[in-house]
Amino acid sequence: MRKIIFDLDHTLFDTTKWRDAVFMLLEEVGVAKKDILETFEQVYLLHQGKYDTVLHLNLLTENAVLSEKQHKEIKERYTALNFAQFLIPGTQEMLPALSPNNELWLLTRGIPRMQKEKIARSSIDHFFEERVIVVPNDKMPAFDIIDITSGDVFVNDHMEETTRAAMTFPLLRCVLFKRDDRTYEPSPPVGIEYLEQLADLPHLLGL
Numbered sequence: 001m002r003k004i005i006f007d008l009d010h011t012l013f014d015t016t017k018w019r020d021a022v023f024m025l026l027e028e029v030g031v032a033k034k035d036i037l038e039t040f041e042q043v044y045l046l047h048q049g050k051y052d053t054v055l056h057l058n059l060l061t062e063n064a065v066l067s068e069k070q071h072k073e074i075k076e077r078y079t080a081l082n083f084a085q086f087l088i089p090g091t092q093e094m095l096p097a098l099s100p101n102n103e104l105w106l107l108t109r110g111i112p113r114m115q116k117e118k119i120a121r122s123s124i125d126h127f128f129e130e131r132v133i134v135v136p137n138d139k140m141p142a143f144d145i146i147d148i149t150s151g152d153v154f155v156n157d158h159m160e161e162t163t164r165a166a167m168t169f170p171l172l173r174c175v176l177f178k179r180d181d182r183t184y185e186p187s188p189p190v191g192i193e194y195l196e197q198l199a200d201l202p203h204l205l206g207l
């Protein structure tokens with residue numbers, strides 16, 4: 001069965017929208033935007049470009065920006081957030097359309113606890129045969145455990161990573177999901193196809 005390997009952040013999950021919602025919760029309990037952004041950057045720096053809400057809240061509390069009471073209140077509000085609202089449009093139609101006749105995989109980079117939470121709370125976990133969560137900054141070595149065969153598909157929003165995957169695995173069909181906040185060359189690099197809307201993926205794959 002053909003494998004379709006999906007990236008998570010900015011491909012299926014609108015990480016910017018989710019992060020803005022977290023920031024909004026912090027602002028609502030009275031944390032200054034400046035403190036939110038500074039500690040956000042600190043989490044990134046301390047964890048090699050990865051983010052986790054638990055680490056962020058802990059850091060705000062350690063820095064005495066958040067009181068224990070505010071910390072508890074944010075945690076409750078965060079737990080009540082509906083994560084399905086953060087899915088990229090088309091995800092909820094496209095995954096069930098593809099899952100009966102393909103083997104769906106997730107290949108995501110980040111802090112495992114955080115990535116698992118995004119997948120579970122947005123209710124897409126059951127569509128996937130396998131989930132590979134990569135902690136180092138390079139996703140490429142993870143492809144070795146996926147055992148790519150001819151016609152397998154990789155859907156990702158990251159241009160450089162997708163280009164490298166296309167060069168390293170000529171058998172892999174690489175689809176670059178175009179983000180609204182980026183500009184792209186009219187013609188994609190060799191070995192890559194552009195995808196503008198997730199809902200168009202089954203059609204692109206000839207289904």
Ligand SMILES: [Mg+2]
Nearest residue numbers: 007009010157
């Ligand atoms: Mg991504």
